[in-house]
Amino acid sequence: MSSMQEYVIHIDFVDCPGLGYEIFRLTELNQVDKIAMEVLPNHGMVIKFRCVSEEQAQKLAGDLTLVSGVKSIVFRDQMPYEEREHELRTILDSVSEGILAVNKKGRISHINEVSCRLLQCGKGVAGLSAAELLGASSLVLDTLRTGKSYRLKEERLQQGGKAIDLFTSTTPVRNEKGQIIGSVATIKDVKQVATMLSKVDKMRRLRSFDDIVYQSPKMRQLVGYASTVAKSSSTVLLRGESGTGKELLAAAIHTEGPRYKAPFLAVNCAALPDTLLESELFGYEEGAFTGAAKGGKKGLFEQADGGTLFLDEIGEISPSVQVRLLRVLQEGTIRRVGGVNEIEVDVRIIAATHCDLEAMICRREFREDLYYRLNVIPLTIPPLRERKEDIPLLAQYLIRKICTKLEKTVVRLTRESIGLLMNQEWPGNVRQLENTLERVINMIDATEIQPGHLRAWTDLSASKRNGGNLYWDKEGLQFELSPDGRWPHLREIVAGVEKEVIQRVLKKYPSSRLAGQVLGVSNTTILNKMKAYGIEE
Missing domain, CATH: 1.10.10 (Arc Repressor Mutant, subunit A)
Structure with missing residues (x-):
C-alpha cells in the first residue's frame, strides 16, 4: 500500500447556500483524509488533506471546480496558520533578546533561539511545563498567576547545576474579557545588558541631524548649512528664539564633525550668577575662595579639551566674563580663578542666543570684538510659526516620545486638532509644543486628541489674539x-x-x-x- 501524502488546496468561491456541504461531500466521495480547514476573509477556504496519490488529489480538485459557486482551486505549500507560525518564528529568532511565552496552563508555547542559548536548551522544550525549565518561582509564571508585570528585574535560574543570571521583563497576555490566558518574558544576559549600558552611557548625549524633525524648506536649508559647517572646527553662533532647539542643533554639529569622539559639554550662561559661571567655565585653584574644593577643580574648557563647548544664552554674560572669554578665543588659553598659570585648551565654541546682540553692542552691553569672534559662522533657527508645515510631523514625533516616557499607548491627533495646533503662534516654539502635548496626554484617557482636549487642558484657542x-x-x-x-x-x-x-x-x-x-x-x-x-x- 502506498504511503499517504499531504496536500493543501485553496478554494475561492462566491457565497451561496449549501456550498460548504457540497465541498465536504466531494472530499468524502474521493476518500481523502481531512486534516485541517481554515476559512479566510473575502470568501476563501483552505483545506489540508491526505491521500494515497497525486492523481487522487488532482481528481478532487477537478471535481471541486465543477461545484456551483467555486471560482478557482489552487494548490499551496502550507496552511495559512502554518505560514503565520513560520513568520512568527522567523521574527522571534531575528531579535537580539530572548523571548519566551507560556500559555494559560503554564506550558511553553513559543521560545526563540536567543532564549534557547541563554537557557542552554533546545527548541524541543516547546510544549513542556515552564516550571520544569525555569523553576516554579520564575517571573513569567508569577506574571501568569498574578498579572503583575516586571521590567528588567534580576533573576537567577539554575540550569544543569549552573547558575544563570538574567534580566527579565514580563507582561501578561489577556483575552478580550481581560482574563489572563498566558504571559510573555523577554530575557537578557546580565553581561549583555552591562555592555549595552556602557555603550548607551558613552552615546547618551550625542545627537545627529537625523534627530531633527522637519519637512519645511527653511529647516531643510538650515540643516544643509549646518551639515557643511560641522566638518570644520570654526566657531558657530546660533540665533533663534527660546525653545527652537539650539542645543539639539549644536549637539548635531558636534556629532557630525571631526571632534565627535571628544566631549560635548553645555552650559546655560543665564542660569548661573557671574562668579559661579566664571568658576564653572574656567575652573579654580585650591583656596581661590571660601568653600573651594581641595586641589581645585577643572572648568568646562579643560573638561571639553579636544571637543565642543556649547555656551547657551551667550548674551547674558557679564562684561568681566566677556573679557575672559575673548582671551580664550584669541589665545587658546585659560587661567583658572585664583591661578597664575596659562593652560592651553583646544575647544570648539558653539554659542547661542535669542538676544539682539547688535543692539546690545550699540548700548555697550556686549563687546564688539567678542561679537566678531563668536559670529564666524552665524546660523539662525526659524521660529515654529515660520515653519508651520513642520508642526504635524513634530507633533506626532513628540507624542510618540511622550507616550513612551509615560508608558502609555500612543495616541493620535485628529485632523481638526492638527489644524488647531497649526493656527497658534507658539511663542515658546518646540518646547512649548512639547509641554502642551505632554499636559494633554497626562490628562486624557483616549486614543485620539480632539480639539476639545486641547482647549480644556491648554491655553490654545481657535483665535490667535x-x-x-x-x-x-x-x-x-x-x-x-x-x-x-x-x-x-x-x-x-x-x-x-x-x-x-x-x-x-x-x-x-x-x-x-x-x-x-x-x-x-x-x-x-x-x-x-x-x-x-x-x-x-
Whole structure:
C-alpha cells in the first residue's frame, strides 16, 4: 500500500447556500483524509488533506471546480496558520533578546533561539511545563498567576547545576474579557545588558541631524548649512528664539564633525550668577575662595579639551566674563580663578542666543570684538510659526516620545486638532509644543486628541489674539466677550497685564537684568517670563 501524502488546496468561491456541504461531500466521495480547514476573509477556504496519490488529489480538485459557486482551486505549500507560525518564528529568532511565552496552563508555547542559548536548551522544550525549565518561582509564571508585570528585574535560574543570571521583563497576555490566558518574558544576559549600558552611557548625549524633525524648506536649508559647517572646527553662533532647539542643533554639529569622539559639554550662561559661571567655565585653584574644593577643580574648557563647548544664552554674560572669554578665543588659553598659570585648551565654541546682540553692542552691553569672534559662522533657527508645515510631523514625533516616557499607548491627533495646533503662534516654539502635548496626554484617557482636549487642558484657542477675548490696543486692556457672554479667564487677564508691564519696562530699560532690578525680581524670572510670552529683548 502506498504511503499517504499531504496536500493543501485553496478554494475561492462566491457565497451561496449549501456550498460548504457540497465541498465536504466531494472530499468524502474521493476518500481523502481531512486534516485541517481554515476559512479566510473575502470568501476563501483552505483545506489540508491526505491521500494515497497525486492523481487522487488532482481528481478532487477537478471535481471541486465543477461545484456551483467555486471560482478557482489552487494548490499551496502550507496552511495559512502554518505560514503565520513560520513568520512568527522567523521574527522571534531575528531579535537580539530572548523571548519566551507560556500559555494559560503554564506550558511553553513559543521560545526563540536567543532564549534557547541563554537557557542552554533546545527548541524541543516547546510544549513542556515552564516550571520544569525555569523553576516554579520564575517571573513569567508569577506574571501568569498574578498579572503583575516586571521590567528588567534580576533573576537567577539554575540550569544543569549552573547558575544563570538574567534580566527579565514580563507582561501578561489577556483575552478580550481581560482574563489572563498566558504571559510573555523577554530575557537578557546580565553581561549583555552591562555592555549595552556602557555603550548607551558613552552615546547618551550625542545627537545627529537625523534627530531633527522637519519637512519645511527653511529647516531643510538650515540643516544643509549646518551639515557643511560641522566638518570644520570654526566657531558657530546660533540665533533663534527660546525653545527652537539650539542645543539639539549644536549637539548635531558636534556629532557630525571631526571632534565627535571628544566631549560635548553645555552650559546655560543665564542660569548661573557671574562668579559661579566664571568658576564653572574656567575652573579654580585650591583656596581661590571660601568653600573651594581641595586641589581645585577643572572648568568646562579643560573638561571639553579636544571637543565642543556649547555656551547657551551667550548674551547674558557679564562684561568681566566677556573679557575672559575673548582671551580664550584669541589665545587658546585659560587661567583658572585664583591661578597664575596659562593652560592651553583646544575647544570648539558653539554659542547661542535669542538676544539682539547688535543692539546690545550699540548700548555697550556686549563687546564688539567678542561679537566678531563668536559670529564666524552665524546660523539662525526659524521660529515654529515660520515653519508651520513642520508642526504635524513634530507633533506626532513628540507624542510618540511622550507616550513612551509615560508608558502609555500612543495616541493620535485628529485632523481638526492638527489644524488647531497649526493656527497658534507658539511663542515658546518646540518646547512649548512639547509641554502642551505632554499636559494633554497626562490628562486624557483616549486614543485620539480632539480639539476639545486641547482647549480644556491648554491655553490654545481657535483665535490667535490672546485666547480670542483679551487684547491690548491704544486705549489699554480690552475684553472681547465670547458669543455666550463669558468673560476671559482670570489667568488670561493676569498674563496679559504681566506681559504688557514687562514690555513697557523693557522699552525703557532694555535688558533683562535692568528690568529685573526695576521690578524687584531676578534676571532669571524676567527671562522665563519673556520666554513664556514670546518677548524679545
